[in-house]
Amino acid sequence: MTAEMIAGELAATTRKHDWRLLVGGELVPARSGATFSDPSPVTGAVIATVPDADATDVDAAVQAARAAFPAWAATPLPERVAAVREIANRVRTHAAELGALDTLDGGNIARLARADAVSGAAMLDFFADSAHALTGQTIPASEGAVHYTTLQPIGVVARIVPYNHPIMFAAGKIAAPLIAGNCVLLKPPHQAPLSALRLGELIAHLVPPGVVSILTGAGPATGEAIVRHPQIRRIAFIGSAPTGQKIQEAAAQTGIKDVSLELGGKNALLAFPDADPVEVAEAAVRGMNFTWSGQSCGSTSRLVVHRSLHDRVVAEVVARISAMRIGDPFDETTDVGALVSQDQYAKVLRYLDIARGEGARVAVGGTPVEGDALIVPPTVFTGVTPGMRIAQEEVFGPLLSVIPFDTEEEAIAIANGVEYGLTAAVWTNDVRRAHRVAAAVEAGYVWINGSSRHYVGTPFGGVKSSGLGREECVEELLSFTETKAVHLAYR
Ligand code: NAD
Numbered sequence: 001m002t003a004e005m006i007a008g009e010l011a012a013t014t015r016k017h018d019w020r021l022l023v024g025g026e027l028v029p030a031r032s033g034a035t036f037s038d039p040s041p042v043t044g045a046v047i048a049t050v051p052d053a054d055a056t057d058v059d060a061a062v063q064a065a066r067a068a069f070p071a072w073a074a075t076p077l078p079e080r081v082a083a084v085r086e087i088a089n090r091v092r093t094h095a096a097e098l099g100a101l102d103t104l105d106g107g108n109i110a111r112l113a114r115a116d117a118v119s120g121a122a123m124l125d126f127f128a129d130s131a132h133a134l135t136g137q138t139i140p141a142s143e144g145a146v147h148y149t150t151l152q153p154i155g156v157v158a159r160i161v162p163y164n165h166p167i168m169f170a171a172g173k174i175a176a177p178l179i180a181g182n183c184v185l186l187k188p189p190h191q192a193p194l195s196a197l198r199l200g201e202l203i204a205h206l207v208p209p210g211v212v213s214i215l216t217g218a219g220p221a222t223g224e225a226i227v228r229h230p231q232i233r234r235i236a237f238i239g240s241a242p243t244g245q246k247i248q249e250a251a252a253q254t255g256i257k258d259v260s261l262e263l264g265g266k267n268a269l270l271a272f273p274d275a276d277p278v279e280v281a282e283a284a285v286r287g288m289n290f291t292w293s294g295q296s297c298g299s300t301s302r303l304v305v306h307r308s309l310h311d312r313v314v315a316e317v318v319a320r321i322s323a324m325r326i327g328d329p330f331d332e333t334t335d336v337g338a339l340v341s342q343d344q345y346a347k348v349l350r351y352l353d354i355a356r357g358e359g360a361r362v363a364v365g366g367t368p369v370e371g372d373a374l375i376v377p378p379t380v381f382t383g384v385t386p387g388m389r390i391a392q393e394e395v396f397g398p399l400l401s402v403i404p405f406d407t408e409e410e411a412i413a414i415a416n417g418v419e420y421g422l423t424a425a426v427w428t429n430d431v432r433r434a435h436r437v438a439a440a441v442e443a444g445y446v447w448i449n450g451s452s453r454h455y456v457g458t459p460f461g462g463v464k465s466s467g468l469g470r471e472e473c474v475e476e477l478l479s480f481t482e483t484k485a486v487h488l489a490y491r
Pocket of ligand 1: 265462
């Protein structure tokens with residue numbers, strides 16, 4: 001079957017399918033009956049009609065969650081662990097199907113979209129494995145008494161996730177709340193909601209009704225209703241910095257709420273003169289996540305390279321990009337697929353113009369691929385200076401800016417001279433410089449002689465406008481608990 005046929009057949013199925021929310025253990029339409037059309041960035045056609053949940057649906061999910069909470073919180077930990085492992089197994093078994101939905105719905109290339117489903121399952125397993133971290137302490141605070149702490153679940157918590165890794169986030173991000181004993185409302189992205197809704201079908205009966213709810217919506221309203229709901233006091237958000245700021249504001253207006261934020265980045269890869277230019281080029285291409293069309297928060301979208309390496313590194317980067325296969329994301333040999341939506345495509349085209357207008361030069365790419373799919377090829381800009389918008393603002397597209405430097409101080413100043421602080425990569429063979437620079441860069445996740453890769457179990461998250469809190473680690477699990485101190489007098 002050709003890639004085009006796979007897309008066509010899948011779209012015929014998704015169009016006919018009755019997509020439903022998961023609320024109170026049931027698959028239901030939005031109470032108002034409202035729906036929205038979900039277009040594919042691969043074919044350009046509408047591929048599904050999706051429920052548009054409003055505040056009434058959110059409240060129904062919250063009430064079902066509140067009803068389910070006491071029993072779920074009291075469920076012995078091994079049983080919660082078993083349920084989460086069951087969810088992981090179900091996701092793994094259906095990885096091909098879930099990945100294909102993401103490819104059609106979000107444009108990610110087939111082999112990586114499948115891998116995303118497997119990563120989501122791995123994250124579920126990681127938190128099942130980490131359940132033993134839910135322990136308290138005893139503290140010798142006074143004589144004749146025992147002072148101890150317990151970690152208690154919070155209650156009804158929310159997970160609002162973005163579009164770039166739809167199934168990985170939908171599956172993986174419900175794990176920590178569930179293991180900790182919470183009931184969770186998941187809000188998938190409107191651009192690519194199908195894999196999360198399919199997840200709802202697959203897991204509806206693996207946990208008691210109300211423990212997991214999945215609510216899709218056409219725009220910000222569904223997420224806003226979740227954030228403003230008075231009985232949701234813990235909101236874990238992954239998305240853009242402007243939305244994160246709105247969420248903090250809305251949360252503060254409606255209660256005392258615990259908000260964690262995993263936001264955007266304008267991350268730097270710093271290449272020092274002693275680094276191998278070929279290795280740097282490989283790391284820069286990998287670090288830019290061109291295989292996700294650059295739509296990854298951790299992408300090192302600024303290649304800050306010592307002037308002595310500049311030309312060689314740029315030539316190697318261009319050679320590697322020129323060898324990438326760009327096109328149909330369903331084709332198993334494709335390396336770069338489509339951007340998620342018309343809006344995101346238009347934004348990336350706008351930044352191509354902005355960069356050119358600022359005087360940056362295109363070393364490779366720069367012209368969108370013709371056809372139905374929303375494809376911008378990997379693009380490298382040289383002649384970029386640190387103050388340009390292309391060097392300051394998150395594009396979330398396949399645009400890499402190369403910025404030369406002369407001294408270590410200058411390199412650090414460039415790296416830190418942006419609003420964001422998510423990741424950074426340091427390339428050098430000088431061990432002192434490596435640690436010095438890693439300590440000096442304002443970022444939450446730093447690779448020395450590496451890029452792009454996430455290591456499950458190590459804390460991921462940002463500083464400055466890149467967010468608050470850490471995920472993919474035990475800290476994420478603990479962030480869904482409250483500490484209670486108990487004092488027992490025995491004298
Ligand atoms: P976005 O902020 O537009 O939307 C994210 C989610 O929030 C979606 O589900 C959306 O429907 C919802 N939402 C939108 N407005 C809302 C509101 N007012 N209240 C509540 N919810 C609302 O982000 P996006 O465009 O989907 O994703 C791209 C962004 O996500 C980039 O900035 C990227 O860097 C970031 N991101 C960060 C991480 C991380 O771990 N730090 C990971 C992936 C993506």
